[in-house]
Amino acid sequence: MTSWTDRLFAAIWRGLILFAALGVLAPFLLYATGAMDAMRLGFYIQQLVSGAAIGCVYAMVALGIVLIYKATETINFAQGDLLMVGAFLSFTTIGIFGLPYALGALLAVAAAFLFGILCERAVIRPLVGEPAFSIVMVTIGLGFFLRALVGLTPGWGTDTFTIPTPFTDHTVQLGPAIISQNHAAIILLTMALCGALYLFFAKTKIGVAMQAVSENQLAAHYMGIPVKNLFTLIWGLSAAVAGVAGLLLAPIAFVHSQMGFIVFKALPAAVLGGFASLPGAIVGGLIVGIAEALAGFYLPQGFKDVAAYALLLIVLIVKPEGIFGESGMKKV
Amino acid sequence: MSAKKSAQKESLLALANVESFYGPIMAIRGVSLSVPPHGMTAVLGANGAGKTTILKTISGIMEPAKGQILFQGEAIGGADPSFVARQGIAHVPEGREVFPFLSVRDNLRMGAYIRRDKEAIGGDLERVHAYFPILKRRADQPAGHLSGGEQQMLAIARGLMARPKLLLLDEPSLGLSPLLMKEIFDIIRRVNGEEGVAILLVEQNAPMALRTARYGYVLENGRIVLDDSCERLSRHADIRDFYLGGGEVGERGERRWKRRKSWG
């Protein structure tokens, strides 16, 4: 038996989804009926694609947060600052050392991976067994520290930088819209990264072991899985994903020591996705990015910045477990 | 004393005066017991007697405050669980503790986490599928979708996938129907008899444990109060009275040690 409030919320939820779908599709319908001209539609599609692209970046940061949360039940508020460090690493290999883009990107992501491992070993590992709240506070401190560290590093500092990429200043025609290759590259590379992560978690022994640790830490110990070392690796993986995000964000948002505040867009994305689901984090990020684009298109200036939290508020009221949160199945 | 010492030397696993705490609470006190190579030893005791604590202390989840744990002559007390597992001890925990969202196949794969010999792992997968055909049929389902009895089979199979020298079994009969319980104990006997895997079996179901194991220890309030061959234990007057009351063998679950008594 479901109560009438449950049924009411379910109905409101369906209504909201319909409303959102209409919001996304309306310009296409208007164009088809002749009420909107091709230029305006092209502009809309550009907004949509750039929203999806920035959504991909939110998604990757959210993914890192959820990865760490699932394994260690800690919320890493420094995840955005890991993105920032990753962006500076890319800036170093590509912008300062002048390496070819692909090679520089690879090196930077590898360095971000090692940096994540270093952070876990130095800051988080000594706190194992402390209350989760203390560890969360420490991650906030880690964020401050990283911003200061980058600000003090010669060659990095508090200025803004750009990274030259093979995509910058190139466009592709998509119907009536002109899409920046930067945006297209972000979307395609995020898709590739998601595919790679899926294969890693589903097919490799270490990936399955990471899931096992997240699901039942005690049983993982019984299997002889080195749980603590896997935590370290998970931090490394999260930092590497954040590194990719930083690399991809750099050409559209500049590299600077405060860019980590993007975490305040990634957190609502993670919550929207249910906070404990990797696919949820991805879709949550995309939804936040696209919602911002829609807000930018339909609403007056300023609404774009609060779109993520307005959306979060609505979803939490109507569907508190998140868009993908499963309320049925619990851990045994 | 010297006879006991040499018995310790020959045994696969030997605990000597082991004590473990939960915070300030002492859960087991001065526990000494041994498991011979290829043998099967049972630990019997009521709820809260400390049976699970003994197994957790052996597998490195808990650190003994006192005493010594020798496995193949090597001290493993207080070692890391992953080290203990790699020495050849597999722990099938109380309450199954499967990985609920992983497939049955991946659960079994995690059982073999410490191993590198890929081909032999494939052979062992077939071996546990032969013991528990249901696990083969359900290979792609998440373990959380199995019934309780099927999860118990999975937990045992997952333990076997480590190809252990010693298997620690914590109440494998818990919550099983009489029929399934008999099936599982038959398999436990085969694992021990045909493959020579030594077993330390923790049970509340004394009749089943005494019929299956060779040597038994009776635990009360964290202390071992009695130990003897299972044959003699099952003739022991107190055991007969309190653990083997006639006719109630099947309905465990409700009948978990209703009556309590001290052996002195």
Ligand SMILES: Nc1ncnc2c1ncn2[C@@H]1O[C@H](COP(=O)(O)OP(=O)(O)OP(=O)(O)O)[C@@H](O)[C@H]1O
């Ligand atoms: N996590 C814990 N924290 C504090 N005390 C505990 C904890 N786990 C067990 N104990 C206590 O330690 C004692 C032994 O517990 P243990 O789990 O070893 O008993 P058991 O013999 O396995 O019982 P059962 O048959 O019910 O599984 C009990 O008194 C119990 O209350």
Ligand SMILES: [Mg+2]
């Ligand atoms: Mg127990």
